[in-house]
Amino acid sequence: DADVTQTPRNRITKTGKRIMLECSQTKGHDRMYWYRQDPGLGLRLIYYSFDVKDINKGEISDGYSVSRQAQAKFSLSLESAIPNQTALYFCATSGRQGDYGYTFGSGTRLTVV
Amino acid sequence: TQLLEQSPQFLSIQEGENLTVYCNSSSVFSSLQWYRQEPGEGPVLLVTVVTGGEVKKLKRLTFQFGDARKDSSLHITAAQPGDTGLYLCAGAINRGGGTSYGKLTFGQGTILTVHP
Numbered sequence: 703d704a705d706v707t708q709t710p711r712n713r714i715t716k717t718g719k720r721i722m723l724e725c726s727q728t729k730g731h732d733r734m735y736w737y738r739q740d741p742g743l744g745l746r747l748i749y750y751s752f753d754v755k756d757i758n759k760g761e762i763s764d765g766y767s768v769s770r771q772a773q774a775k776f777s778l779s780l781e782s783a784i785p786n787q788t789a790l791y792f793c794a795t796s797g798r799q800g801d802y803g804y805t806f807g808s809g810t811r812l813t814v815v
Numbered sequence: 816t817q818l819l820e821q822s823p824q825f826l827s828i829q830e831g832e833n834l835t836v837y838c839n840s841s842s843v844f845s846s847l848q849w850y851r852q853e854p855g856e857g858p859v860l861l862v863t864v865v866t867g868g869e870v871k872k873l874k875r876l877t878f879q880f881g882d883a884r885k886d887s888s889l890h891i892t893a894a895q896p897g898d899t900g901l902y903l904c905a906g907a908i909n910r911g912g913g914t915s916y917g918k919l920t921f922g923q924g925t926i927l928t929v930h931p
Contacts, residue, residue, distance in 0.1 A: 706857075735918075742824070744903060744923040745858070760918075792857050803848055804905075804919065806857030 705729050708793050708807035715783050715814055723778045723810050725793030731805075732798060734776040736760075736768060739790040739809075748791075751776055783814040818842055821904055821922035828894055829930050836889045836925045838904035845907045847887045848919065849878055852901040894929045901926050 706727045715721050727734065732753045737745040747760030749768040757770055765787060767779045780787055790811055794804040820839045828834055838847070846865040850858035862871050864880035864887065871878045875898075877890040891898055905919040 737921075742923055744819075744821075745905075745921040747918065750918060794857075802846065802863050803860040804858075806859070808855070808857050 703728065704808065705805050706793055706795055706807035708791075708810050710810060711808065712811045713813070715812070717784055717814055719783050721780045721783055721812070723791055723793075723812070725776045725778070725807060726774050727776075727793075727795040727805070728774065729795050729797075729805055730773075731795040732773065733796045734770070735794045735796070735804065736766075736776070736778045737792045737794065738762065739792060745792065748778065780812075780814075783812075785814045788812060788814050818908070818920045819904060819906055819922035821902075821925050823925060824923065825926050825928075827928045827930070830895055831893050832929075834891050834894055834927070836902055836904075836927075837886070838888070838906075838922050839886045840906065842885065842906070842908050844884050847880055847884075847904060847906045849887070849889055850903040850905065852903060852924075858901075858903055891927075894927075896929045896931050899927055899929050 709724045735750045736748040738748055739745050746762050748762055748766050749760050751757045751770045754770050754773055769777050790809050792809045793807045796804045818840055822837050826834055846863055848863045849861045851861055852858040862878045867882045867884045869880040875892045879888045902925045904922045907919055
């Protein structure tokens with residue numbers, strides 16, 4: 703099994719719909735992150751969580767919300783999807799020395815039509 | 816504002832050539848990482864450098880961290896088609912006092928294509 707599992711892998715949804723992307727990890731790490739990837743823009747941080755009770759906004763959190771259900775689970779929701787949220791979404795996890803490397807999931811390709 | 820500038824954005828070369836990718840910032844990093852990403856997959860960590868001036872080698876890949884910990888380079892010797900992919904640098908910004916909050920800032924990436 704993968705260390706970080708994201709579901710679904712691909713999703714097409716309509717404008718205005720609520721959608722949830724799920725992430726689970728088996729690394730036993732405290733820290734989890736949600737990133738968005740767009741061509742030419744690299745990876746941009748949406749939300750991050752340093753433990754179950756600690757959730758923080760990243761640089762592009764507007765239009766998104768998260769839930770840390772357990773140490774191993776971190777979900778991302780789009781409350782009312784819009785077309786410019788079409789992107790690749792990645793979940794990642796790291797140990798407390800987060801700057802020593804992240805482990806990423808395989809991503810969710812989301813298309814909002 | 817892009818805190819980490821990667822160059823070049825695109826690189827298309829022939830098998831056997833050498834190449835260098837650069838990652839620059841005006842900020843000091845507590846550590847810097849390089850990742851490689853293939854289509855349909857998430858980034859995979861290649862290396863972490865933490866000491867100014869540090870050089871690490873991974874087979875044909877050489878990673879260097881600048882003395883002032885503001886820049887880094889990735890050099891590939893005798894590139895092969897299997898090296899094709901997106902290369903990303905990512906840094907943890909030193910917020911003074913040596914404390915890193917564990918959040919990484921990513922460069923925009925370099926798309927490398929190695930032709931047989």
